[in-house]
Amino acid sequence: MGVSVDETVSTGPVRDHTPPARRLGGRGRSVLEVALLTALAVVMLFPVLWMIETSIKENRDVYAIPAKFFDFKVTMDHFKDVFFASGGGRSALSVSFLNSVVVAGVSTVLATVLGVPAAWAYSRFAVKAKKDQLFFILSTRFMPPVVVVIPIFLMYRQVGLFDTKLGLILIYTAFNVPFTIWMMKGFVDEVPAEYEDAAMLDGYTRLQAFWRFTLPLLVPGIAATAVFALIFSWNEFVFAIFLTSSDTVRTAPPAIAGLIGGTTVDWGLVAAASVVFALPVLVFAYLVRKHLVAGVTLGAVRR
Amino acid sequence: MSDPVPLTTDHPGQVASATPPAPGRSRHLSDRRLTVAFISPALLLLLAMSVFPLLWALYLSFTDYSATRGGPAHFIWFENYTAILTSAQVHLRTLTTLIYVIGAVTLQTVLGFTIAYLISRRTHGRGLLTTLFLVPMMLSPVVVGLFWRFMLDAQFGVINSMLSSLGLGQVEWLTRQRTALISLIVVDTWQWTPFIMLIALAGLTAVPKYLYEAASIDRASEWFRFRTITLPLVWPLLLIAVLFRAIEAFRLFDLVYILTSGGPGVSTETLSFHVYKVAFLGFNTGTASAYGILMVLIVIVLTQLYMRYLNKLKED
Numbered sequence: 001m002g003v004s005v006d007e008t009v010s011t012g013p014v015r016d017h018t019p020p021a022r023r024l025g026g027r028g029r030s031v032l033e034v035a036l037l038t039a040l041a042v043v044m045l046f047p048v049l050w051m052i053e054t055s056i057k058e059n060r061d062v063y064a065i066p067a068k069f070f071d072f073k074v075t076m077d078h079f080k081d082v083f084f085a086s087g088g089g090r091s092a093l094s095v096s097f098l099n100s101v102v103v104a105g106v107s108t109v110l111a112t113v114l115g116v117p118a119a120w121a122y123s124r125f126a127v128k129a130k131k132d133q134l135f136f137i138l139s140t141r142f143m144p145p146v147v148v149v150i151p152i153f154l155m156y157r158q159v160g161l162f163d164t165k166l167g168l169i170l171i172y173t174a175f176n177v178p179f180t181i182w183m184m185k186g187f188v189d190e191v192p193a194e195y196e197d198a199a200m201l202d203g204y205t206r207l208q209a210f211w212r213f214t215l216p217l218l219v220p221g222i223a224a225t226a227v228f229a230l231i232f233s234w235n236e237f238v239f240a241i242f243l244t245s246s247d248t249v250r251t252a253p254p255a256i257a258g259l260i261g262g263t264t265v266d267w268g269l270v271a272a273a274s275v276v277f278a279l280p281v282l283v284f285a286y287l288v289r290k291h292l293v294a295g296v297t298l299g300a301v302r303r
Numbered sequence: 304m305s306d307p308v309p310l311t312t313d314h315p316g317q318v319a320s321a322t323p324p325a326p327g328r329s330r331h332l333s334d335r336r337l338t339v340a341f342i343s344p345a346l347l348l349l350l351a352m353s354v355f356p357l358l359w360a361l362y363l364s365f366t367d368y369s370a371t372r373g374g375p376a377h378f379i380w381f382e383n384y385t386a387i388l389t390s391a392q393v394h395l396r397t398l399t400t401l402i403y404v405i406g407a408v409t410l411q412t413v414l415g416f417t418i419a420y421l422i423s424r425r426t427h428g429r430g431l432l433t434t435l436f437l438v439p440m441m442l443s444p445v446v447v448g449l450f451w452r453f454m455l456d457a458q459f460g461v462i463n464s465m466l467s468s469l470g471l472g473q474v475e476w477l478t479r480q481r482t483a484l485i486s487l488i489v490v491d492t493w494q495w496t497p498f499i500m501l502i503a504l505a506g507l508t509a510v511p512k513y514l515y516e517a518a519s520i521d522r523a524s525e526w527f528r529f530r531t532i533t534l535p536l537v538w539p540l541l542l543i544a545v546l547f548r549a550i551e552a553f554r555l556f557d558l559v560y561i562l563t564s565g566g567p568g569v570s571t572e573t574l575s576f577h578v579y580k581v582a583f584l585g586f587n588t589g590t591a592s593a594y595g596i597l598m599v600l601i602v603i604v605l606t607q608l609y610m611r612y613l614n615k616l617k618e619d
Contacts, residue, residue, distance in 0.1 A: 037421045040414075041435055047493065048438055050461055051450050067464035114348060117341035125338045131614075137346075139606045140353035144554035146575045147595030150582045151356035151363070154370060174352030177345050206334055235443035237557040242583070253445040257561055260449060267453050274446040285441040289434065293505045296440070296498060297547060300613055301505070301540065 055079065055271035062268045078272035092247045093273055096255035103165055103251055104233035107172035111229050114173070115180025116222055120210060122181065123188035124196070134182070141178040141298060145238035153242055163245045171239050176229040182299030183228065183291075187221030188214070224288045228295040231281050252277050357599065364593035371586040383593035392569075393577070393594075400573040402484065404552045407491040412545055414492065415499025420533075422500075423507040433504065440497040448561030451490045452477065480570040483563050487571050490562060491555070495548055502544040506537035539616050546609040550602060574598055 582591030
């Protein structure tokens with residue numbers, strides 16, 4: 001029997017020969033694909049792993065030449081330095097983290113309160129030049145921050161909003177409202193307007209119908225949208241660095257960037273601060289992973 | 304949002320008691336008022352924080368105003384604009400920006416699409432793979448910039464360390480003119496390849512399976528299937544992702560600021576970064592405003608294009 005198999009392989013017609021060869025080629029290709037994918041994954045993840053590794057290395061090992069990949073002592077000192085000043089008490093970094101929480105949190109709440117009703121109105125009612133309005137709203141989000149910050153800086157200096165948390169909150173809200181409206185409009189579009197019509201037939205007003213029937217259905221969408229707004233404000237750097245100057249107001253991104261200002265850079269501390277800064281974002285992003293496509297395209301693309 | 308609710312509770316009674324044509328009209332009116340009440344706060348905020356500043360910048364762009372010198376601004380009309388448009392410095396920055404935008408976006412698109420294609424062909428572990436690949440995109444540009452600066456450090460950076468253990472020479476990534484721009488492109492590609500991947504993957508998974516099955520019944524080659532089924536169906540979505548990235552790359556500032564500060568020399572100074580230097584280091588507010596307005600015009604054109612493709616995609 002074995003001989004006959006050999007025979008078909010060696011002498012058989014081409015038609016019989018192709019299927020096994022193809023399958024083998026398919027498997028070889030599959031292995032190649034997995035290998036390529038793995039290599040790409042390693043390249044993409046290495047910097048993140050290296051950051052985490054650096055944050056738990058002793059300074060001696062951080063600057064080791066050649067770099068130490070596995071053989072190093074684990075220390076939590078850098079993380080301690082992120083939160084506590086060397087003389088005891090809170091560090092400037094931890095204050096900036098707190099500022100970030102306040103600024104990102106409040107601006108997200110404001111953007112949600114302003115954006116969700118607007119999104120609902122755009123979705124439900126005939127608004128004059130609706131497309132143009134929506135385009136205008138989104139285009140404000142695309143303005144180069146470096147350009148917008150010049151007049152905002154002058155404006156804030158005039159009205160005393162420069163170097164205040166309120167100033168940052170206002171500009172972040174203005175940056176998140178377009179996103180909230182676009183993102184939420186998609187979610188509102190998915191809730192049938194008939195629910196509201198039915199409620200209104202039962203004697204509720206339009207507002208009550210929105211508040212009691214549509215809004216509860218929108219809660220998951222609102223949560224996802226708010227999480228993205230939170231991430232955008234949390235990560236924002238340009239406005240933060242130009243519109244604040246004091247340690248008590250500064251948010252985390254400029255504070256972390258400020259760590260490399262001196263002549264010597266404590267890369268262990270930078271890494272630890274970056275890890276602390278990035279961790280909540282990754283957790284939040286994981287929570288809203290279902291809506292990532294819509295979120296990162298500012299609500300424009302929905303799948 | 305909560306207080307208007309009790310105010311309008313009397314409406315249902317009115318509606319019930321009114322003559323037939325009235326409810327429709329009163330409902331319509333209240334819908335109108337509701338629309339205005341719901342939309343105008345958001346629009347007012349945008350007018351105050353986005354439109355007004357831009358109009359102010361437009362006004363300043365026609366003057367010789369300087370934020371530090373103070374004093375009244377004198378109208379010099381189009382002098383700022385002609386100065387910018389004829390400046391060799393600006394031409395150089397435009398070229399740098401173009402190289403950076405085209406280089407980074409092309410690399411991201413090719414890599415992102417490749418990864419998405421490879422992932423879409425897997426049957427197991429797709430979710431986990433996607434999640435892992437997405438990590439760089441969610442990081443703040445500050446974190447990304449700082450960390451790559453450390454990794455690309457000529458002395459104790461891990462990249463050079465790996466190169467030397469492979470027997471290759473050291474590279475001064477961020478301190479040589481040409482390599483600095485390449486480094487910037489590489490870092491941006493590292494961060495934003497996941498973006499293209501994510502959107503390409505959304506397009507790829509939306510391609511109906513029966514098309515492939517029909518093609519394989521016809522014994523169509525892999526390449527033929529890719530060219531005639533996959534690409535045409537994913538292309539519109541991919542184009543939107545590419546345009547989106549181009550706009551973002553064009554206005555990029557933070558990564559340049561942190562990774563190279565425009566250096567060495569001016570080799571990585573993009574238009575965004577140059578505007579910052581003119582405005583906040585040179586304090587030529589008027590010139591910087593004109594510069595900014597020109598950048599806004601380019602962004603508006605790109606955004607128009609983006610929206611047009613978006614509308615097209617939605618109509619299909």
